[in-house]
Structures are given as structure tokens and as C-alpha cells.
Amino acid sequence: MDSFDVLVVGAGPAGSFAAERLARAGVRVGLFDGRPAGEPKACGGGVTSKALKAWPHLLEAVGRTIGELDLYSPAGKHLHLKLEEPFAVYSRIAFDTFLRERARAAGAKVWAEKVSARGCKQINDAWIVRTQSGREFKSQYLVGADGANSPIAKKLAGPLPPAEMEVAFGYRAPLPESDAGATVVAFLPKWVGYAWAFPRIDHVSFGIATTQDAFDHEELDALLWEFMESYYEAEQTGRSRRKMRLWLHEQRARNNNLREKAERYAARIPGLAPRTWDTRKACGPNWALLGDAAGFADPVTGEGIYYAIRSAELFAESYLAGKPLSYERKWRSDFGAELKRAAQMRRRFYGNFWGAPFTDRMIDFARGHRGIRKVLGQLVAGDQGYTDLKKKLARSALKPL
16 A cells, blocks of 8 residues: 555645655655546636736636626627736646646655545555556555535535535637637626636636526526527627627527537536535545635635635645644635625625616726726726725725726
């Protein structure tokens, strides 16, 4: 039986980053990548400027830097943002491979093996981990970084109710012929959430993120196709993306070529309720949870890559300091209050304000006010948090145009 100091289940950004940091410090680390080869995680692949500034080496992964963004309200109102701080969009195959290979180069042992919760047993102070192929490993510490559906998290911290999960689904489709394509976020009519179009190096990632408890696959899939066909229609006719015709619920001519080439994907995203942030644990005696497995995703946007990497960094610091249980205090003081505030704001963000959806009002105000537009750009970039968002918007609105 192979013995390690730490076994990490899940080789996404959180698991690979933690494995790299620990291995570089001389910790014996085993990393299990249970995702089938060539199968990407269902994700827009957006990495905020906040993350790029915190970990500049992420720019070494093959991706596309985004400096402009088109926002659409539920009523189809448009706002074009030129971002002061660009963010990046990656293929998750390329991004996850980049981080996993850094962990391997640092000295972590990596196996393409799937691990179930049933295969993890704690005997006295040691963990015995059995993979689906039957191999067994032993370690002092177990780290779950295996995503929102994490069986490790269910075993160690308990399951989350459906109301505290969000759904992301979409399609990978060809780039427009005439250009690289615009980066678009469009808030949904009638539903909590938004649609996106993120152009990557060799394709466009289209998707919708919404709550699981209100999920209606048939209607939302039809809405996403309407969004996708509008995107290509604007490119084919030479029409400005500012005039994309969204949410018209009309029968467009079916783009059979697009429907033949688009590749579907789907996944869950954690969206914890405010009360859950107070009670749910991310670590315990000889175990820890990172990233989506711990529930660390923005309940408003579903963005989780920054929190995945930051949680991995905080856990590695705690472990290397000989105080792994201090990880609980560290993540709560670092970003826990921010995510709890986002959970409190989600209903208001996607609710009504002065008789119309707040997202409609927000885009209306930003179109006419440079200060509000700047704050909104900072929010998109990840540099503006939720805890002081209301105060920042009010202060910006009072400044001269």
C-alpha cells in the first residue's frame, strides 16, 4: 500500500493548486484525477482579473484575455463595458491540465483514478483510500476537491439540499467566421440567473446558470438557443452586437449547421443559503474540503475559480504551519463574509426594483452614469465585493456625471 502525507481527491483548480503548494514544500502528496480524459468541466471558464493579479502564472495557460463585455438586461437593454482590468477565458481542459501538470512537476504523484466516498475509510488516525480499479492508498490527511457533487463532502460535511444548488448547462460551438466573437452576458427574463457567450481560442462557450429548484430544462434550453442564434445572426448580417435581438420568443429560422456542431454539457454549482455559511464546516480532524466541494462559489454569479484557488492556498498555508484546523478560521475571515453577503443579495439582485428587474435598472443607470458603469465593471472583474457594493453604487451615483 502506497503511503502519503496528504491525498487529494479531485484535480480541478483547487485540488491541483493545493497539491502543487504542498509538494513544493516537501509534503508527500497523492492527487486523484477522476474525470475521463478529454472531458472538460461544464464551466464558462472565466477567470477574474482579481485571480490573475493574485496568481500571475495563470496567464501562462492558453486562454483568451477579455477587455470588453456586452451586458444585456432581461428586457434586452444593452450596455457595452470597456474593462479597466481584463479577465481571461480558458478551455477547462487546457486550464485544468496546466494546473495539474504544475502539481506533477512539483513532485505530487498523479493518478487518473476515480475515488468514491465508499472507498474512503478512516481507521484510527489514518485514511485508507481505495480507487475504483482496486488500488489502495494510505495517508494521514484527506482533501476533498471533487466538485459540487462531491461524494467526499457529503460523507464529511453532509449533503446540501437542492435549493442550495445551481445548474449550469450549455453548448460548445464554433467561433463566428468573421471575427473572434463578442463576450456577452445576458440576464434572463423570468428566471434567476444569466446566459453567457465566452469566446475561447477555438470555440465559443454558451451557457445558462440558474437555480436548480426553478430549473425547467425545456424552456431554458429553448431560451439558450434563442440567445445562441441571435449571437450568430448578428455576426452573419454584420449587425452590431449592441443590436442583438434577445428574448423575443419568436420562431427564428433554425440554424441546422449550428445544431449539428454544438456539443452539450451540464453541471451543478453550489449556491449556499446565508444560514448555511454560518454552520457548514470545510475541515475537521484530518480532513478538509476545497473549492466547489466546500460550497465556495459566488451565489449571485456562480463564479468559483478564484475561491477554489484561494481556498487551496489557505489550506496549504494552514497545513504547512502545522495548524490545519486553522483553515476554517482563515477562509471565513478571508472570503466567507463576502460569499455570505452574496447569498443574502441574490434574491434582491435578481428581484424587482422600482417596478422592474433590478438588473434592468442597474444597466439603465450604468448606461447614463460613468461612475456606476465603473463600479459595475469592477464587479465583473472581481475587484468589487458585495459587502460594500450598495454604498459604492450610492456614492458613485451622487458624483457629477
